[in-house]
Amino acid sequence: MRLRRAHSLTCYWHEDEFVVHPYLGGTPTALHPVAAEVLSAFDSWVEAAKATEELDHLTPDTVAEAVEALREAGALLVEDSDEAERDELAARTWETWAPEAPFFHYGTQIDAERLPADREQAREQARNDTADAAGPQHRVFTEYPEAERVLLPRVPAELDVPLGRALYARRTVRDFTGDPVPLATLAALLVTTFGPTDFIDSGRSALFRRTSPAGGSRQELDAYVGVLAVEGLSPGFYHYNLREHSLELVSPGLTRDEMTHLGTDQPWVGSVAFTVVLASVIDRMSSKYELPRSYRVSLLNAGHLGQTFALTATALGLGPLQTGAFYDEALARRIGLDNIGSIPVYLLGAGYAADEQPYAAPLAGLEAFRRTRLT
Ligand SMILES: Cc1cc2nc3c(=O)[nH]c(=O)nc-3n(C[C@H](O)[C@H](O)[C@H](O)COP(=O)(O)O)c2cc1C
Structure with missing residues (x-):
């Protein structure tokens, strides 16, 4: 043998x-x-x-x-x-x-044979005991109390676009006019995508929900806004404080060239009006969910937020983009994250779409289908 x-x-x-x-x-x-x-x-x-x-x-x-x-x-x-x-x-x-x-x-696959129910139950109990004794193990909200802040306008978002229209109008945009976006538009996008819609009682603490589903409802994903052209805001990276509905300046100054570079030198990443970096706070998820599978769930959560961001941006008249390609360490450091406890996982952006979209792929014609193995 x-x-x-x-x-x-x-x-x-x-x-x-x-x-x-x-x-x-x-x-x-x-x-x-x-x-x-x-x-x-x-x-x-x-x-x-x-x-x-x-x-x-x-x-x-x-x-x-x-x-x-x-x-x-x-x-x-x-x-x-x-x-x-x-x-x-x-x-x-x-x-x-x-x-x-x-x-x-x-x-990170779940294997029933390796997960005896009693063992998991015992662990869950131990975690709950610890949490009860020591209070909540994680903070629900990320905040920068010392940072300079800009309170965002609380105006009703004009989101009365039919869902079907937003769904079919959404396209990844790579060519932008460069025009600044009004602060109220950015505020509407942020509150709709990331703001709390309500709070639930998880049994051990209050947790909030958003317009997107989130595995575990831990809301481990924070939003950092890279401002390039937004009326009333200086360029720089801001943390979206969703409890206060404010932007907290975490790293001043940002140029289109730098943003492009952080997005692995894809030229369109720096041509948006603003980017949004989704950063996952590890202990907000791991303090409750011990299985490494939860990391996968966090990435799925980011995808959901990305889709809500894109649809909302579209409904607000903006062109969205998203990319999984960025220089992780450099982007994290630029925002002031250690890339350990809080890690960038998804890079979004939006601005006004240009009339011409030279970067957009043309629609497929007969020739393209002839070159394609369809089945
Ligand atoms: C997770 C994810 C990552 C993406 N990464 C990139 C990227 O790095 N560069 C890019 O130009 N487009 C990127 N895109 C955009 C896709 O290329 C785009 O969604 C696809 O071509 C379909 O076009 P549509 O979004 O207009 O439907 C990404 C999209 C998603 C959902």
Whole structure:
């Protein structure tokens, strides 16, 4: 019987233990670090006895013990097994994004067999006990009390555009007039997308809701506005204080060139009237939800906010854009975030759309369909 090291495999140190994590379906297992060396002898299909010969500086017992543990964990696969076939398929399919993306995806899957209900219940209880004893573990709102602030106008947003019209009119815009946007328009967009619509009693504390659904309703996503051309505001990055409905200046000054650069040098990112950086506050989510799956949920939450932003901007007569491409660390630092407790996850923007849209792709004609494998 020949064995091979799983392709879908990550090894790391966690809480002082060396962990072998065959993420496609194996079990994360803490082993002696010698396991890594044993794994190195299984690059391709090989008999365990042959591999043991190669590892002649280790005793045969050590190798046998490690091989046994690695097989059990799913880090060593048996030739022609279903697991080996799936591992090959995953390696081919995810090759371009490996190992980061498949590790994140499969490593955060929920597996009923590994989540005994009583264990989860016990953990949940422990968390609630701690929260009750120590008070809420996280702040519902991010605030910058010392920052210079601009109170935003509270005017009713003119959002009486039929939903169908907003849905079909929404387009990602990449060419803008450069005209400044009235403060009231920005205010309407911010309050509609990010402001609280009401508060609920979660059992342990009050939480607020927005016009977008949010997994867990922790509202871990903060909005930072990069002002380029908004009437009455100096360029710079502001935090949208949604409790106060104000903008708090967190980092003064912003040029179109700098904004473009932060958006990985995509020229349209700096040509908007303003950008909005969605930043996820880790402990607002992790203090309640322990499973790493919650990180995925936070990204989904950002998508929902992005869609509400785009539709609302459209209804207000603005052209929206969004991008997942930005220099994470540079953008975070520019806003004053440490990129650890609060991390940028999505970059949005809006402004007045230009009449001409040279960056927009033309509609597909017959020629394009002829070049396309449709089925
Ligand atoms: C999550 C996400 C990321 C995107 N990233 C970029 C980007 O980096 N650059 C860009 O020009 N457009 C980006 N877009 C816009 C898409 O290219 C655009 O939505 C797509 O071409 C469909 O056009 P539409 O939005 O007008 O329907 C992104 C859109 C989404 C939803």
